[in-house]
Structure formats: C-alpha cells, structure tokens
Amino acid sequence: xxxxxxxxxxxxxxxxxxxxxVAVSKTKPADDIIEAYNTGQRCFGENRVQExxxxxxxxxxxxxxxxxxxxxxxKVKYIVPFITMIQSIDSYKLLVTVNSEAxxxxxxxxxxxxxxxxxxxxxxxFSMKELCENLQSCNISNLxxxxxxxxxxxxxxxxxxxxxxxxxxxxxxxFQSLKESYFKSESYFKEISMGMSGDYELAVQEGSTxxxxxxxxxxxxNL
Ligand SMILES: *Cc1c(COP(=O)(O)O)cnc(C)c1O
Numbered sequence: 612x613x614x615x616x617x618x619x620x621x622x623x624x625x626x627x628x629x630x631x632x633v634a635v636s637k638t639k640p641a642d643d644i645i646e647a648y649n650t651g652q653r654c655f656g657e658n659r660v661q662e663x664x665x666x667x668x669x670x671x672x673x674x675x676x677x678x679x680x681x682x683x684x685x686k687v688k689y690i691v692p693f694i695t696m697i698q699s700i701d702s703y704k705l706l707v708t709v710n711s712e713a714x715x716x717x718x719x720x721x722x723x724x725x726x727x728x729x730x731x732x733x734x735x736x737f738s739m740k741e742l743c744e745n746l747q748s749c750n751i752s753n754l755x756x757x758x759x760x761x762x763x764x765x766x767x768x769x770x771x772x773x774x775x776x777x778x779x780x781x782x783x784x785x786f787q788s789l790k791e792s793y794f795k796s797e798s799y800f801k802e803i804s805m806g807m808s809g810d811y812e813l814a815v816q817e818g819s820t821x822x823x824x825x826x827x828x829x830x831x832x833n834l
Contacts, residue, residue: 615646618828626822630815633677633804635825637662638832641669647828648674656698656823660686667693679763679823681735684708696721698763698804698823701735703745706757713756722757723804726785728778729767736764739785746793759794761802761820762786766810775810779817 613621619634626632635656636644644655648671657663658680667676675695682690682699690697691712700706700722713720727736737745751759764782766775786803794800806814806822814822826832 612830615643615828616650619647619650619652622824622827625812627815630819631821633679633821633823634828635679635807635823636666636829637680637825639825639829641666643829644670644674654695656825658699660689664689677823688712691718691720692716694720696723696760698723699725699735700759701725701737703749706751706754710754710757718756720757721760723761723763723802724759724789725763726782728764728782728785730774731767739788742789743792746789751793758799759797760799761804762789763804765807766805766814768809772813776813776817779805779810779814779819783818 622632631654632652633654633656634647634652637658644666653673654675654677656677656679657666660682663676663678667674676693677696677698678690678694679698681701682697682705684705687708691709697709697720700709706722709720709722724742725736726742727738762782762785764778766778769775782805783803790800802820803818804821804823805819808824808827811819811822811824
C-alpha cells in the first residue's frame with residue numbers, strides 16, 4: 612500500500628498546476644491529516660460540522676478548511692469563525708444565514724453555489740431554475756459578508772463515463788451562464804469545483820478548477 616504522502620505526490624503529478632486539490636479527510640483521524648499536512652497540503656475538506664469541530668482543534672491553525680457537505684442553518688455559527696470556504700451552499704436561506712453570522716464577527720466567507728447535476732435525487736444542490744430565480748429576485752450584492760467564488764457539483768455515481776462527462780459539462784455551462792448574467796464584474800467568480808477520486812480526470816478535462824479527493828489520498832472509508 613502506498614503512503615498518504617505518496618498518494619498526494621502521485622496526484623499532484625497528474626493534476627494541472629492550476630487545479631486546486633482539496634484533500635477530503637472526512638471520517639479519517641487527525642494523524643492522517645497531519646501526514647498529508649507534512650507533505651505541504653494545506654487545504655482539507657470535511658462534510659460534517661461536528662466532526663470538523665472535533666478535529667480542527669487537534670490540528671495546525673494554518674489549515675484551510677472547506678465545508679463540502681450539506682450545512683444546516685443552525686450550525687453555521689460554529690464554523691464561520693474559522694472556515695475558509697463553504698462549498699455546499701444549497702439554498703438562499705443558507706446564504707443569508709452565513710452572511711448574517713459572518714457579519715456578527717466581521718468576516719467575509721468565501722462560498723460556492725452547489726448545483727444539482729446528478730440523476731440521483733439524494734444529492735443536494737440548487738437547480739439552475741431555482742438558482743436563477745433567487746439571483747433575480749434577491750439582491751445578493753447586499754450580502755456583504757459572503758463572497759461567491761463559483762459553483763460546486765457532484766456527478767452521478769456510475770461507471771458510465773459519458774453520463775459523468777455530460778454532467779460536468781453541464782456544470783461548466785451553468786458556471787458560464789451565471790458568470791455572464793450575474794457575476795460579470797466579479798473577477799473572483801472563477802471556480803468550478805468538480806471531480807472526486809473516481810472521476811477527477813474527466814472533471815479536469817471538462818474544466819474543473821478544484822477537485823475534492825478523499826479515498827485516493829487516505830484510502831477507502833469504511834464508515
Ligand atoms: C466524500 C466527498 C468527496 C470525496 O470523495 P472520494 O470519492 O473519496 O474522493 C468529494 N466531494 C464531496 C461533496 C464528498 O462528500
């Protein structure tokens with residue numbers, strides 16, 4: 612078996628340098644995260660608030676934490692003091708809550724809009740229709756304590772690479788049309804977070820700027 616460090620260097624060789632690697636450490640112990648940290652990796656993704664809170668106190672303060680899982684509004688206040696990016700904004704209500712909690716402590720939180728691109732119904736995210744309705748009716752530039760950097764999506768879990776490709780291409784099209792219609796003058800609106808252990812190569816081909824990779828780095832999860 613290869614080590615966490617070797618897994619990261621192998622991945623780095625395959626990823627274009629402009630693509631950011633988010634090491635998804637959910638379910639894995641702090642020791643594993645330290646092993647990755649010691650190779651220079653600073654950006655880590657977690658999907659549960661409680662697990663993230665437990666781990667972060669055991670780990671170096673210069674880690675950039677990304678939340679990548681569904682976030683309940685009542686838990687926002689626990690993560691705004693330290694989170695680097697919330698990739699899983701899946702409702703307008705959540706965006707408003709993040710803004711108001713961030714305002715209380717005078718932070719600006721980087722966010723991605725999660726878009727539903729998979730055929731499975733269980734995956735969270737906005738539909739494009741719903742998202743555009745929200746962006747039209749609500750003036751998000753009034754939300755001064757959030758900054759929307761782009762979009763995030765998860766493809767269907769399938770071995771049908773054409774299907775996965777199609778979904779990633781759709782996410783890139785969504786990104787481009789949102790950029791044109793609502794974020795033209797926001798130069799920071801440039802991220803497309805797509806690609807996981809099983810499909811990151813396809814995602815990179817389709818224009819991913821950020822991949823979220825867990826099992827290829829830390830090994831399979833048994834939870
Ligand atoms: C778990 C998870 C990942 C990483 O999955 P792997 O297949 O282990 O690479 C990426 N994104 C999200 C949103 C996740 O929940």
